[in-house]
Amino acid sequence: MSQAPCYHCGQPIPDDVALSVNVGGEARAMCCIGCQAVAQSIVDNGLADYYRSRDALPESPREATPAILDQLALFDHAEFQKSFVRARGETEREASLLLEGITCAACIWLNEQHVGKLPGVTAVDINYATRRARVRWDEAQIRLSDILGAIAAIGYRAYPYDAAKNEEISRKERRDALWRLWVAGFGMMQVMMYAYPVYIADGDMTADIESLMRWASLLLTLPVVFYSSAPFFRNAWRDLRLRRVGMDVPVALGVGAAFIASCWATLTQQGEVYFDSVTMFVFFLLGGRYLEMTARQKAVSVTEALAKLLPAFAQIMPNFPVDRSSEQRVVADLRPGDVVLVRPGDIVPADGTVVEGVSCANEALLTGESRPVPKSPGMSVTGGSLNAESPLVVRVDQVGEGTRLSAIIHLMERAAAEKPRIVELADRIASYFVAALLFVAVAVAIGWYFVDPSKALWITVSVLVVTCPCALSLATPIALTVAAGALARDGLLVTRGHAIETLARATHFVFDKTGTLTSGHMRLVDVLPTGDLAHDECLAIAAALEHASEHPVAQALRAATEGRKLPLAGQALGEAGQGIEGDIAGRRYRIGRPAYALGLGAGRLPDVAAAWLESGDTVVVLADESGCLALLRFGDEVRPEARPLIDALHAAGKRIVLLTGDAPAVARRVADTLGIADVRAGVTPQGKHACVSELQAGGAVVAMVGDGVNDAPVLAQAQVSIAMGGGAQLARTQADFILLSENLDHLRRGLLRGQKTLRVIRQNLWWSFAYNFVALPLAIAGYVTPWLAGIGMSASSLLVVLNSLRIQRVDGD
Numbered sequence: 001m002s003q004a005p006c007y008h009c010g011q012p013i014p015d016d017v018a019l020s021v022n023v024g025g026e027a028r029a030m031c032c033i034g035c036q037a038v039a040q041s042i043v044d045n046g047l048a049d050y051y052r053s054r055d056a057l058p059e060s061p062r063e064a065t066p067a068i069l070d071q072l073a074l075f076d077h078a079e080f081q082k083s084f085v086r087a088r089g090e091t092e093r094e095a096s097l098l099l100e101g102i103t104c105a106a107c108i109w110l111n112e113q114h115v116g117k118l119p120g121v122t123a124v125d126i127n128y129a130t131r132r133a134r135v136r137w138d139e140a141q142i143r144l145s146d147i148l149g150a151i152a153a154i155g156y157r158a159y160p161y162d163a164a165k166n167e168e169i170s171r172k173e174r175r176d177a178l179w180r181l182w183v184a185g186f187g188m189m190q191v192m193m194y195a196y197p198v199y200i201a202d203g204d205m206t207a208d209i210e211s212l213m214r215w216a217s218l219l220l221t222l223p224v225v226f227y228s229s230a231p232f233f234r235n236a237w238r239d240l241r242l243r244r245v246g247m248d249v250p251v252a253l254g255v256g257a258a259f260i261a262s263c264w265a266t267l268t269q270q271g272e273v274y275f276d277s278v279t280m281f282v283f284f285l286l287g288g289r290y291l292e293m294t295a296r297q298k299a300v301s302v303t304e305a306l307a308k309l310l311p312a313f314a315q316i317m318p319n320f321p322v323d324r325s326s327e328q329r330v331v332a333d334l335r336p337g338d339v340v341l342v343r344p345g346d347i348v349p350a351d352g353t354v355v356e357g358v359s360c361a362n363e364a365l366l367t368g369e370s371r372p373v374p375k376s377p378g379m380s381v382t383g384g385s386l387n388a389e390s391p392l393v394v395r396v397d398q399v400g401e402g403t404r405l406s407a408i409i410h411l412m413e414r415a416a417a418e419k420p421r422i423v424e425l426a427d428r429i430a431s432y433f434v435a436a437l438l439f440v441a442v443a444v445a446i447g448w449y450f451v452d453p454s455k456a457l458w459i460t461v462s463v464l465v466v467t468c469p470c471a472l473s474l475a476t477p478i479a480l481t482v483a484a485g486a487l488a489r490d491g492l493l494v495t496r497g498h499a500i501e502t503l504a505r506a507t508h509f510v511f512d513k514t515g516t517l518t519s520g521h522m523r524l525v526d527v528l529p530t531g532d533l534a535h536d537e538c539l540a541i542a543a544a545l546e547h548a549s550e551h552p553v554a555q556a557l558r559a560a561t562e563g564r565k566l567p568l569a570g571q572a573l574g575e576a577g578q579g580i581e582g583d584i585a586g587r588r589y590r591i592g593r594p595a596y597a598l599g600l601g602a603g604r605l606p607d608v609a610a611a612w613l614e615s616g617d618t619v620v621v622l623a624d625e626s627g628c629l630a631l632l633r634f635g636d637e638v639r640p641e642a643r644p645l646i647d648a649l650h651a652a653g654k655r656i657v658l659l660t661g662d663a664p665a666v667a668r669r670v671a672d673t674l675g676i677a678d679v680r681a682g683v684t685p686q687g688k689h690a691c692v693s694e695l696q697a698g699g700a701v702v703a704m705v706g707d708g709v710n711d712a713p714v715l716a717q718a719q720v721s722i723a724m725g726g727g728a729q730l731a732r733t734q735a736d737f738i739l740l741s742e743n744l745d746h747l748r749r750g751l752l753r754g755q756k757t758l759r760v761i762r763q764n765l766w767w768s769f770a771y772n773f774v775a776l777p778l779a780i781a782g783y784v785t786p787w788l789a790g791i792g793m794s795a796s797s798l799l800v801v802l803n804s805l806r807i808q809r810v811d812g813d
Helices: 033-044 066-070 073-074 105-116 144-153 163-201 205-229 229-242 246-267 275-298 302-308 406-419 421-451 455-467 470-489 499-505 513-517 535-545 550-559 595-596 608-613 641-650 664-674 685-697 709-715 729-734 744-783 786-808
Strands: 019-023 025-030 084-086 092-100 121-126 132-138 157-160 315-316 327-330 339-342 350-358 360-361 374-375 392-398 492-494 508-511 525-530 570-575 579-584 589-592 618-624 627-635 653-657 678-680 703-705 720-724 738-739
Touching: 019 033, 025 033, 025 406, 066 720, 092 144, 105 121, 105 144, 132 144, 144 157, 163 205, 163 786, 205 246, 205 275, 205 703, 229 246, 229 392, 246 275, 246 421, 275 455, 275 786, 392 406, 421 455, 421 744, 455 786, 470 492, 470 499, 470 744, 470 786, 492 744, 499 720, 499 744, 508 513, 508 685, 513 664, 525 535, 525 550, 535 550, 535 627, 550 627, 579 627, 589 595, 595 618, 595 627, 595 786, 608 627, 641 653, 641 664, 641 709, 641 744, 653 664, 653 685, 664 678, 685 703, 685 709, 703 709, 709 720, 738 744
Parallel strands: 508 653, 508 703, 653 678, 703 720, 720 738
Antiparallel strands: 019 025, 084 092, 092 132, 092 157, 121 132, 315 327, 315 339, 339 392, 350 392, 360 374, 492 738, 525 627, 570 579, 579 589, 589 618, 618 627
C-alpha cells in the first residue's frame, strides 16, 4: 500500500489505484472512484473551500461499502448490463437501479442532486415509494461504476434492479426496523418504570434513590439512542456533511440535545432529565415509520408481482413435431422459433403462438380481466399468463425485452421514476420548511432561555420534532403510487408520472372511433369489382397491399384471405390516414380512401358507390392507373362498454368530441348510438392535431383516447392520452395510459380513481399544512412535550398513508 493518504477521506491508497481530482489547482490523489466522484462533484459545484474548512474526514467509501466497490468494474461489462441497462442512442444509456438506505424525501432529493451533477449524467429520477431510480448518462463521459461509486460515497447502496433483490432488501428493511422498534419499545417501558416513581414521589424521594433512578434510566436509554436512533444520526450527519438539510436533521438534533442535557443533569445532579421523553419519542417515531414502510411496500405490490410473473424454467420440445418429448431449459435461454410445452397450471414463459391444443389463459395481472381467455391453434399467448385448463404447445415469437410483459414493466418503471410537478413542488416546500424550522427552533431556544431556562430545552426539542414535514413529503408520492397500482390491477397502465393528476383535471375527452369506441375487429362484408378483375383477384390484391399494415381494415382482409396464397406487393408506401400504394406483378395499385386511391390515375367512382358510402359502413377503394377496380365494404361494432363510459363523462360535466378520419355517415351513426353531439369526421392526422390544438388554445385540458399509427401525433399533443392495449406500437409509446384490457369500463373506473386520487392528495396536503400550523404555535407555547411531539409527527405521517390507501377502492368496487 502507498503511504500517501487519500485527499478526500484520508485512507491509504492501494498501489494499483491511480486516481486524482484537481482541487485548488493541484492534482489530489484519491483512493477509489467513490472518493473521486464525490470530490469532483464538490469541485464542480464550487465547493472546494470544503477541504480548507473541514475539521474531520468523511468515512471512507471503501470501508462503508466494500462489497459494492469491489465489484464496480463488473457493472461496466456489456453482458452484465443487458438485464437492466437500455441503449438510448449511440452513447446514451439508461439504467434501472434499486436504492437501499432511502428513509425520507430528503434522501431522494440528495441523491438526485448529487448524481445529477456528475459529469455525463443527463437525467436521474427516483421514486420515493418504490426506491427505484432511473439514471441516464453518456457512456463517453462517465461509466456506470462511477455513478454507483458516487452513490455509495454519500452512504447509500445502489443495485441493478431485479424483483428478487428488491424483495430481499424489503425484508431486510422490515427486519431491521422491527429490531430497532423492539429495542426502543423495551427501553421505553423500562425507563418509565424508573421515571414513574420519581414523578409520583413529588419531592419525597431521597437524593441517592433519585440519583440511582437517573443512572438506571441513562443506561437503559443508551441502546435506544445509539442503536434504535442510529439511522437518524447517520442520515443527519451525512446531510450536514454535504451542506444540505434533510428531515432527519431536526429529529437528530432533538434526540441528541435532550439526551446530552439529560446526561449532564445526571452527572451534575442538577436540572431535569428527559430519558423517558427520549425513549418514548424514538419508539413512536420508529413505529410510525415502520407502519408507513409496510403500507408503502404493499402499495407497490402490483409492479413487483408483474416483475415476478415469468417462470425460471420452461419445457422445450426441441424436435417437435417429430419427437414430442420435452426437456427443461432456463427461460432466459429461449429463442424465437423454439417450441415449448405449457402444462395446465403453468405460466406461459414467453410471447408466442399456439401450435397445438385448446385451453384458456388467465391474464388477470396483465390486463385486469379476471375471465379466462380462450386459446386455440393460431392464437397468440402472452408471457406471464396462466394456462388454466389443457396442455398447449406454443411457438415462441418474442423473448426477453421484446415481450409484452417486459414492455409493461418498463412503462411502469418509467411512470414510477418520473416526478409530476405537484411532487416537485411539495419536495421544494419541504426542503425550505426544514431550513426555516431550524431557524425557528434557535429563536425559540433563545426566547425561552430568557423566559424560563428550565423549559427551554424540552420546548425546543418539541418544536424540532413536532413540525418535521414528513407528512408533507409523503402526501403526494404515496397517493400516486397507490393509485398507479390500483389502476394497473384494473388493466389501465400508467406510463407517465403526470398522467393520473392530468386525467383527473381533464375537461375535454376526445375519442377516435375505429378500435376505440368500436371494437376495431372489422369484418369484410362485401367486395364489388368494377373493373377488369374478378372478385377473388381484387380481394387477393387488396390483402397483399395491406399485408404489413396494423390497421383494422388490414386485419379484416387478412382474416378474409386466411389460408390463401397472396401475390407479393413490392415498393409498398403508406400515407397515414389515406391508404397504401404498391406494385404487384409490374402493375401499380392503390387501396384506401376514394380520393387517395383514384388519385393514382384517371377515373371516378361508380354510381353504386354512393349507396355504399351512405350505408354507414367503412368503404375503401382499390384502384390502378386506369381507375376504380373494386369497392370493399367493412363493418364494425360499437363496444358494449362505450355507452356507460360516455354517460359517466357527461354526468361528470366533461365535454366529449368524436374525432375520426372515417366518413361522416359512419361517424354520425356511432355518435348517435352513444349520445355524442360534437362529431368531426373525415379528419386527417394533421387535422386531428389541429383540432386538439384549437381546443387547448381555448383553455381546455384535453384527454385523447385513440388507437393506431395515425393517432400518434394527436396522442402526443394532448395533455393526457390513453391508447388501447391492442393498438399500434407507435401509438402506445406516445400514450400516458395504456388500456391493456381494452375494456372501456376500466377507463371509466380509472377516471373515478384519478379524481379520487386528486381529492386525496389535496386532503393530504391540507392536513399536512394544517397540522404544522397548529402544532408549531402549541409547541412554541410549551403545550407539547417531546414524547407527545413524537406521537404527533408519526401520527401525521401515518394518517397521510392510510388516507392514500383509500384510493384502492372506488364506488362500484
